[in-house]
Amino acid sequence: MQVADQIKDWVVEQGLRMGDRLPGEAEMIARFGMSKGTIREAMRILEAQGLVKTRTGPGGGSFVHEVSxxxxxxxxxxxxxxxxxxxxxxxxxxxxxxxxxxxxxxxxxxxxxxxxxxxxxxxxxxxxxxxxxxxxxxxxxxxxxxxxxxxxxxxxxxxxxxxxxxxxxxxxxxxxxxxxxxxxxxxxxxxxxxxxxxxxxxxxxxxxxxxxxxxxxxxxxxxxxxxxxxxxxxxxx
The missing domain is CATH 1.20.120.530 (GntR ligand-binding domain-like)
Structure with missing residues (x-):
């Protein structure tokens, strides 16, 4: 939960908007100094909250999403x-x-x-x-x-x-x-x-x-x- 909050704060600081791509998993691990499992769990929390949307396939990844x-x-x-x-x-x-x-x-x-x-x-x-x-x-x-x-x-x-x-x-x-x-x-x-x-x-x-x-x-x-x-x-x- 704390890492999820840190990611939210970082998104705001960077001025990211709906549809903007988030860094990949490796960059997240390096940026926040957390394990792969912790980063993945934090991203799942943000996705459950509707703040992140993950797409698979070509051009996929994690993107900022706006809660309706x-x-x-x-x-x-x-x-x-x-x-x-x-x-x-x-x-x-x-x-x-x-x-x-x-x-x-x-x-x-x-x-x-x-x-x-x-x-x-x-x-x-x-x-x-x-x-x-x-x-x-x-x-x-x-x-x-x-x-x-x-x-x-x-x-x-x-x-x-x-x-x-x-x-x-x-x-x-x-x-x-x-x-x-x-x-x-x-x-x-x-x-x-x-x-x-x-x-x-x-x-x-x-x-x-x-x-x-x-x-x-x-x-x-x-x-x-x-x-x-x-x-x-x-x-x-």
């Missing part, structure tokens, strides 16, 4: 997998961060980005008729928030919000919070999304912040109601 946002969220999701995250935990962050993201995006999104948000909203234009449709609509509604996160100028803010949307989507599915069908959750959520896009298109930051804040408060209350219904079903089964 999707992989980073998956790894972070694994960290929380066995922890008892609650809806309150998630919405505590969402209430703080998402209104500020919405305000920062007002008047800054181009026509294609606004159209992409409209297209997501169109996927839940009508109330669901079954738990399966309800599940898909809830997942799509959270995808709306993931799109907003992708548009953030502040990459850290966008990553955290995108991760919150993803973990809430996963929690909704495995805790079956889409049962029973909740038309109020659909109607109010969709209305907030439509209103938010209008504020973003108009460049009205304060309005976008207010709409998102109201949306988060309403969504938290309704989702907690869904969770309570599921718990009652479980206890009475």
């Amino acid at each position: 946002g999707e992989r980073a969220r998956a790894l972070l999701g694994n960290y929380f997998y066995f922890r008892d995250l609650t809806l309150k935990d998630i919405y505590q962050l969402r209430r703080l961060l998402e209104p500020e993201l919405a305000a920062s995006l007002a008047g800054r999104l181009d026509a294609a980005q606004l159209a992409a948000l409209d297209q997501v909203i169109a996927t839940y234009a009508m109330p669901s008729r079954s738990p399966e449709e309800e599940r898909e609509q809830q997942v799509q509604s959270l995808r709306f928030h993931q799109h907003l996160a992708e548009y953030a100028e502040n990459e850290l803010l966008g990553f955290i919000i995108g991760f919150m949307a993803q973990i809430l989507s996963d929690l909704t599915v495995y805790r079956r919070l889409y049962e029973p069908v909740n038309h109020e959750l659909w109607a109010r959520g969709r209305a907030y999304h439509v209103e938010l896009v209008a504020a973003l298109r108009a460049g009205d930051g304060p309005r976008a912040r207010q709409v998102m804040g109201d949306h988060m408060a309403t969504a938290e209350a309704l989702m907690e109601g869904q969770e309570e219904l599921m718990l009652k079903r479980f206890l009475s089964a």
Whole structure:
């Protein structure tokens, strides 16, 4: 692990970027003064972390690789997998961060980005008729928030919000919070999304912040109601 950290530090010091070739094994052994086995294990650690990619054959070797946002969220999701995250935990962050993201995006999104948000909203234009449709609509509604996160100028803010949307989507599915069908959750959520896009298109930051804040408060209350219904079903089964 220490050698893996040293290699990472060296990559940064050298200003290497994604796709740049790393030195061969013999040069690594000489540079870091470690045995072949230690260097190989360090490289395996970096590959497992997604920071190094190895290719075989002509032109092969080890190359600097960039961890994708999707992989980073998956790894972070694994960290929380066995922890008892609650809806309150998630919405505590969402209430703080998402209104500020919405305000920062007002008047800054181009026509294609606004159209992409409209297209997501169109996927839940009508109330669901079954738990399966309800599940898909809830997942799509959270995808709306993931799109907003992708548009953030502040990459850290966008990553955290995108991760919150993803973990809430996963929690909704495995805790079956889409049962029973909740038309109020659909109607109010969709209305907030439509209103938010209008504020973003108009460049009205304060309005976008207010709409998102109201949306988060309403969504938290309704989702907690869904969770309570599921718990009652479980206890009475």
